[in-house]
Amino acid sequence: MKALKRSKSLTERTVETLRNAIINEDFMLGEPLSETLLAESLGISKSPVREALAQLKAEGLVTIIPQKGTFVFTLTPKEQKELSQMRFVLETAALDLAYEINRDKLIKALKDNLTAMQSQLAKDDLDKYLVFDGSFHIVLFDLCDNSYLRDAYNQVSGKHSALRLRSARRPKHIEKTYADHEAFVVCIEKDDLAGAKEILKAHFSRFDDYFRENIDKFAVSNASSTRKARSQQNRRLKL
Amino acid sequence: MKALKRSKSLTERTVETLRNAIINEDFMLGEPLSETLLAESLGISKSPVREALAQLKAEGLVTIIPQKGTFVFTLTPKEQKELSQMRFVLETAALDLAYEINRDKLIKALKDNLTAMQSQLAKDDLDKYLVFDGSFHIVLFDLCDNSYLRDAYNQVSGKHSALRLRSARRPKHIEKTYADHEAFVVCIEKDDLAGAKEILKAHFSRFDDYFRENIDKFAVSNASSTRKARSQQNRRLKL
DNA sequence: AAAATAAAACTGACATGTCAGATGTCAGGA
DNA sequence: TCCTGACATCTGACATGTCAGTTTTATTTT
Numbered sequence: 001m002k003a004l005k006r007s008k009s010l011t012e013r014t015v016e017t018l019r020n021a022i023i024n025e026d027f028m029l030g031e032p033l034s035e036t037l038l039a040e041s042l043g044i045s046k047s048p049v050r051e052a053l054a055q056l057k058a059e060g061l062v063t064i065i066p067q068k069g070t071f072v073f074t075l076t077p078k079e080q081k082e083l084s085q086m087r088f089v090l091e092t093a094a095l096d097l098a099y100e101i102n103r104d105k106l107i108k109a110l111k112d113n114l115t116a117m118q119s120q121l122a123k124d125d126l127d128k129y130l131v132f133d134g135s136f137h138i139v140l141f142d143l144c145d146n147s148y149l150r151d152a153y154n155q156v157s158g159k160h161s162a163l164r165l166r167s168a169r170r171p172k173h174i175e176k177t178y179a180d181h182e183a184f185v186v187c188i189e190k191d192d193l194a195g196a197k198e199i200l201k202a203h204f205s206r207f208d209d210y211f212r213e214n215i216d217k218f219a220v221s222n223a224s225s226t227r228k229a230r231s232q233q234n235r236r237l238k239l
Numbered sequence: 240m241k242a243l244k245r246s247k248s249l250t251e252r253t254v255e256t257l258r259n260a261i262i263n264e265d266f267m268l269g270e271p272l273s274e275t276l277l278a279e280s281l282g283i284s285k286s287p288v289r290e291a292l293a294q295l296k297a298e299g300l301v302t303i304i305p306q307k308g309t310f311v312f313t314l315t316p317k318e319q320k321e322l323s324q325m326r327f328v329l330e331t332a333a334l335d336l337a338y339e340i341n342r343d344k345l346i347k348a349l350k351d352n353l354t355a356m357q358s359q360l361a362k363d364d365l366d367k368y369l370v371f372d373g374s375f376h377i378v379l380f381d382l383c384d385n386s387y388l389r390d391a392y393n394q395v396s397g398k399h400s401a402l403r404l405r406s407a408r409r410p411k412h413i414e415k416t417y418a419d420h421e422a423f424v425v426c427i428e429k430d431d432l433a434g435a436k437e438i439l440k441a442h443f444s445r446f447d448d449y450f451r452e453n454i455d456k457f458a459v460s461n462a463s464s465t466r467k468a469r470s471q472q473n474r475r476l477k478l
Numbered sequence: 479a480a481a482a483t484a485a486a487a488c489t490g491a492c493a494t495g496t497c498a499g500a501t502g503t504c505a506g507g508a
Numbered sequence: 509t510c511c512t513g514a515c516a517t518c519t520g521a522c523a524t525g526t527c528a529g530t531t532t533t534a535t536t537t538t
Contacts, residue, residue, distance in 0.1 A: 009305065009521065035490065045523040050490080054290060058297040066248065067490055067529045079386070086387035089332040097324075147318070148325035152391045248491065274520065284493040289520080306499045306520055 010044055013239045014052035017042070021237060022061050022072055023162045029219035030074040033062065041237055059158045073159065074219050077212050083159060084204040090153050091137060092197050097144035099193060109139045110185045121178060126169065134161060136181055166218045167211045176206065249283055252478045253291035256281070260476060261300050261311055262401045268313040268458035272301065280476050298397045312398065313458050316451050322398060323443040329392050330376060331436050336383035338432060348378045349424045360417060365408065373400060375420055405457045406450045415445065 018038075021027055039049045053070050056062045064070045075083065098106045113136045120129040134157070141150040167173075180203040187196035257277075260266055278288045292309050295301045303309045314322065337345045352375045359368040373396070380389040406412075419442040426435035 011521080032489095034488085036488090046490095047522050047524090051290075051293060051521090053490095054293060055297070058294070064490080068531085069489060082385045082387050085336075085385055086391070089328070089388065093328040093332070146321045146324055148321050148395060149328065152325070152394070155391070156387060250491080271519095273518085275518090285520095286492050286494090290491090292520095303520080304500095307501085308519055 010048040010239075011051045011055070014038075014042065014044070014048050015055050017237055017239055018052055018056060019059070019061060019158060022056075023158065023165060025166060025218075026237075027072045029072055029162075029166075029215070031072045031220050033070045033072065035070070038237070042239055044239075059155055061158050061162070073162075075159070075163070075215065077215075080163075080208060080212055080215070083156060084208045086156055087153075087160065088201055088204055090149060090156070091140055091200055094140040094144040094146075094149055094153070095188075095193065095196065095200075097146060097149070098140050099188065101145055102143060103188075103191075106139070106143050107185065107189055109143065110136065110188070113139055114181060114185060117178060117181065121174070126174070129174070130165060133164075133177065133181075163211055164207070167207075167214060173206075173210065177203065180206075249287040249478075250290045250294070253281065253283070253287050254294050256476055256478055257291055257295055258298070258300060258397060261295075262397065262404060264405060264457075265476075266311045268311055268401075268405075268454070270311045270459050272309045272311065274309070277476070281478055283478075298394055300397050300401070312401075314398070314402070314454065316454075319402075319447060319451055319454070322395060323447050325395055326392075326399060327440055327443055329388060329395070330379055330439055333379040333383040333385075333388055333392070334427075334432065334435065334439075336385060336388070337379050338427065340384055341382060342427075342430075345378070345382050346424065346428055348382065349375065349427070352378055353420055353424060356417060356420065360413070365413070368413070369404060372403075372416065372420075402450055403446070406446075406453055412445075412449065416442065419445075 018033075027033070033053070035046050035049050035053065039046045042049065053062055053064065057064050057070075061073050062070050063073055113132055117129055117132040117136065120126075120132060137157075138153075141153050144150070180199055184196050184199045184203075187193070187199060257272075266272070272292070274285050274288050274292065277292075278285045281288065292301055292303065296303050296309075300312055301309050302312055352371055356368055356371040356375065359365075359371060376396075377392075380392050383389070419438055423435050423438045423442075426432070426438060
């Protein structure tokens with residue numbers, strides 16, 4: 001006798017829809033979002049949309065300015081640096097814990113993920129590759145057995161995912177990151193955690209450097225982040 | 240010409256009121272909260288109350304079960320352990336960063352806070368002592384110059400504060416924690432970060448052990464966590 | 479033209495109402 | 509006594525409406 005899974009609430013589904021839309025470049029960074037328009041577009045009332053936006057605000061994916069508007073997030077160079085610093089802190093901690101709790105399981109999971117990445121790379125399927133890139137890092141948090149750590153990661157990973165998809169479409173960059181992942185696993189197998197952490201650090205800063213130079217291309221310019229740009233917001237979103 | 244600070248929204252004020260109420264033992268752990276009753280009690284409509292509860296859910300201070308009810312959080316022993324582990328991760332990271340960025344400022348701030356704690360201790364003002372105890376840890380996050388780290392700490396500190404106030408009313412415990420703080424600063428002054436981290440670890444686990452044994456006293460029992468206990472919820476809350 | 483200003487159109491904040499689902503009550507049947 | 513099930517009463521989910529603050533546009537004034 002298993003409990004039926006309660007169907008997801010409208011709010012939940014809206015959160016997922018919008019989060020995906022932000023991550024998958026359906027919106028530009030800094031683009032204004034309107035409760036009313038989104039509600040119409042999704043065919044639901046303002047309430048769940050509003051609640052969804054509040055939740056996304058907690059995830060840092062949107063910024064809400066009272067009585068002014070809601071906007072897709074953007075990052076200043078400083079915030080960008082802080083974000084990568086934070087990821088380093090969390091992944092390092094998760095690595096330590098996961099390694100301590102179950103070294104072998106960790107290595108196996110990472111290796112499995114690595115081969116999955118490789119096969120997508122061979123097929124030139126960049127999008128799927130990036131999915132596995134994401135799950136590679138999540139492995140650490142799944143195995144560290146600490147829900148708070150995991151939650152904290154989820155909180156920053158949204159922003160990171162959004163940035164990654166926008167900036168990672170370059171073969172050379174991909175090659176390097178794949179090598180990073182590989183070297184990372186090798187270090188862990190040699191029980192060289194310090195080395196693994198060094199790789200992580202370099203991995204993040206490499207990403208930073210590139211993105212910092214190119215963020216303008218993905219963000220709506222300050223001047224046009226006003227109302228008039230909002231009309232085109234009638235992209236079709238589906239729940 | 241300074242910008243007038245926009246008066247806080249009802250939602251914000253409600254969040255603060257409820258957060259304080261939870262932290263300051265106005266509610267029991269696991270106690271049910273009702274949107275409608277809270278709205279009446281505060282003299283506002285359900286909307287801001289609902290939004291406030293959603294926000295507190297994000298902070299982990301309440302649990303919302305669809306169509307069933309909203310309850311003040313409780314912690315299983317495992318979660319309790321995870322929480323302290325998480326605090327250790329965050330504070331350790333913040334310490335490293337703050338130390339690296341500005342060692343001297345850090346030491347001064349910690350010392351100042353320490354004397355403040357001491358003076359409250361001398362006056363036997365436990366509540367104020369605990370406030371400074373809290374700010375002692377916050378110093379690390381103020382000086383580490385990373386908003387993500389700080390946010391993550393705020394996210395878990397609510398739960399921790401709630402637990403601390405419920406369990407820290409014992410002279411012996413207080414003495415030990417004060418000694419911990421003192422020793423912590425001494426270590427940093429000697430540039431012995433590893434030692435400081437050891438102290439942190441012991442500091443947290445001491446707290447854990449005590450609380451794990453006593454959580455029942457602060458939580459509403461499972462049996463009575465139902466509706467009938469809700470009537471007494473008419474405590475007067477003020478915005 | 480340009481600058482000041484009035485009007486219109488927008489925003490999110492909040493109030494209110496409705497409803498389905500979950501729970502408790504309690505009568506009536508074993 | 510122990511069920512059992514209709515029904516009243518809770519809950520949060522969601523729809524809708526109003527309003528004050530903000531921005532854009534239209535209009536007037538210089």
